[in-house]
Amino acid sequence: MFAPRLIGAAILALILGTGAALAHASEQGLVLLLPTDVYIASGAAAVALTVLLMAVLPERVLEVIFSPLRLMRLPMSAAPLVTSTFAALGFLALVASGFAGPRDPVENPLVLAIWTVFWICVVVTQGLLFDIWRWINPWRGPLALIRQLTGVRSPMHLPARLGHAPAIVTFLGFAGFLMADPAPADPARLALVAGTYWLLTLIAGLVFGPRWLIRGEGLSGLLRCYRQMSLLARRGGRLQLGLFGWQILKTRAPKGGLAIFMLVILACGSFDGVNETFWWLGVLGINPLEFPGRSAVVWQNVVGLLTANALLVAIFAGTIKAGLLLNRSDMALGAAMRIFAPTLLPIALGYHIAHYYTALLVDGQYVLELLRDWAGALGHGLEHGLMPDHDHAHTEELQHLHVTTGFFNATDTMRAIWLTQAGAVVLGHVIAVMLAHGLALRAFGSNRRALLSQAPLAAFMVGYTFFGLWLLASPRGV
Template sequence: MRALGLLTLLLVPLATLASAHASEQGFVLLLPTDIYIMAGVATVALTVVVLALLPAKAGHGVFRSLPMTPVPSLGARHVTSLLSTLLLAFLIWRGFTGSGDPLSNPMPLFMWTVWWVGLVSLQGLVGNHWRWTNPWTGIAALLAKATGLRAPFRYPRKLGHWPGVVIFLGFAAFLLTDPAPADPARLAAYAGFYWYTALLGVVLFGPAWLVRGEALTLLMRAYGRMGLWGRARGRLAFGLWGWQVLARPAPALGLAVLMVVLLGTGSFDGLNETFFWLGLLGINPLEFPGRSVVMTQNLVGLVVSNLALLLAFAICLWLGERLAGMRRPLREVFCLYAPSILPIALGYHIAHYLTSFMVDGQYVIKIANDPLGNGMALLGLEDFYVTTGFFNTPGTVKAIWLSQAGAVVIGHVVAILLAHALAMRSGVDTRRALLGQAPLAAFMVAYTFFGLWLLASPRGL
């Protein structure tokens, strides 16, 4: 594995030969893309080759966790959840009463910059903070204690995680197709309605609704399997991204589908902004007429992209089973390998939103300094100005691009390592494991190419 890391360091920096300038959420490289795409794809392909040469236990050993201090059972998570509820209430109030400018109102800045970019990334990179920061468990516990009532209905087991999958697709449709997803009042109305209906689900079905039917909790719990820090046998433990996947049983089918949909949705989030996509729709990207004109096309594209990815993933698994001479049910294999998609989805999520986070994050600091817009400087930043100067110097542009490309490549490398460890955990011998993973590995190498191409493609939105 030391050799693999060294070769990664040697290959990925080849991307530094490319120069770039900033776009809305990514860079448009002015030089041919052959060098950095070749470097990234070669790194991922080399990972496959190295795994074939390493001893059978090496792939699984990479994800061995390091147990640390015992984790006490604290009730403080209900307190922090209540604080999150109060914060959400404040944001909704400011969404309705504050400025109509999305960059001056805390509602859209918190929802799309702090939560969707920052906290989702933190969940996957570090560990499960959602059990402390979600805005439902605290108020649900408070209501249960105050009334003494239990949930009147039992969550139907037949529904599985499918309500959460459907609701997440609705969330993705709002994010990608709504004409004004950052309009403060509009977003506040949607957020308030969603919070209330999710709380209603908890009241009716108990905590089972959060872990089965509430889309944002499913999203966070899925990415929580990727965190460096987690719990193992009552102790705080640390390991390589993905070690918690191996410490848990395979997910149910609905949750496995959601894990793949996270990648499909993230990929289309990048694709629908490119000149390529707008060209397919017959729209001049330099004269973009507005999101309302492409609502239907983007909605269809979102659905088709996810269906195509699910089909491609399933075909790769089916072919792998045939090559390895195994006849396990496709459903079983799909659920086994679906978590290996999470590192790719997380890597692209971070890369795709990095540049917008660097700019909008400054507006978050500005709002935090004066949350009520009355001239107060709570953080003592009277003369704070938002800058985009880091997009104008070659050194910082190069560093930003390498960070984006590195997130994509590292995500794919971890995914291949994780897929190999999952195969070995299922009890097959090394030869069958390698044969069975061959189509999936080819799929991941091809997706590396696609992800880097998306980062480099010019954008029209």
């Protein structure tokens, strides 16, 4: 039990131990001067119509829609352990660059790697395409290598009664650092947090064994959940391809702790948008046009994050309980929550994509410029066997030469951006409704009983669609 507490304490100490005020690598504040009320109403209506459609569709239709195609055979391989080891070495090199590299967040490789490449690109790839985390997890390979070289067995077992509580704690620690820390994009500070977290996780993995990466490490837990949403997956020794979320209908209901973890994912993602809005600053009594900096709202955001999680769990439990009462089912509330918790993953992923889309459009350019800079430096340095040092002025000019934010200044491009964001949110909710109906048919049998059980949850999803689109359109002051 010491590992999650140690990790959480270390992160909290770092959150409270600074007076700086840096946020993400680039600002995400944006006021949309578009007819957002029309878009929001249309999105909520689309989800509501999906609910009505599910009420009349037979179960076999959903089975056809979510049935995967069986592709090539995919044998087990040790290659992911090799790539994981190289990923760990690359990560440690990035941590070193956080201490020794440029102080500007949009020029430092660690900041771009953590907040753009990992938190946006890797997470989205994991949820949409395939299990990329299996190949780049920076702990699996080193843990396997250390055990093989030393022959040391894990001296302790992770108590089963803890379930996924350690993963919830460590993920909340990560979310707290992202949303409440005054300077999560300061290179040296991020290097200290990331390096400490990697080392503590490695130690916990050696103490408790591989189960720590399943039930103790929050980021691995997040990506294991999102793996159920991907189009491609290896099942039964074959690569299979299906509609987003098809694996949820092919997988047994998660255990209680994992189900709560899925709710935490959605709650943290939602608060990640709320804590930047004028509305939230108004709740805190702060003028958003005179925002004093993130260091002034550390404890407020920590309390808000924890409150958002408790509130979502309570609301979800209430909707599930109401559905059981309408259905006159004797199913236990906990069992029903475990069945339907995975249906919230499409909503969480859809909002994650929408929320960080504009950040990707900007910071992605810095990543490409950095890669271009490295490629050029490597080409010039091959004859010396080492990458030569670059003049800082030349590097700064290269970094900023092709980066533009001009697409934020035109109505046409902003409309395209907003529609893409709104589409991600609405599509996530539509898939969630379809999955929930399919699971309800399986759990309760008849279409009528499934519809009764899903009525409160469907109302919750329609309301959450409106809420998610409102978040996208709300002015931000952070």
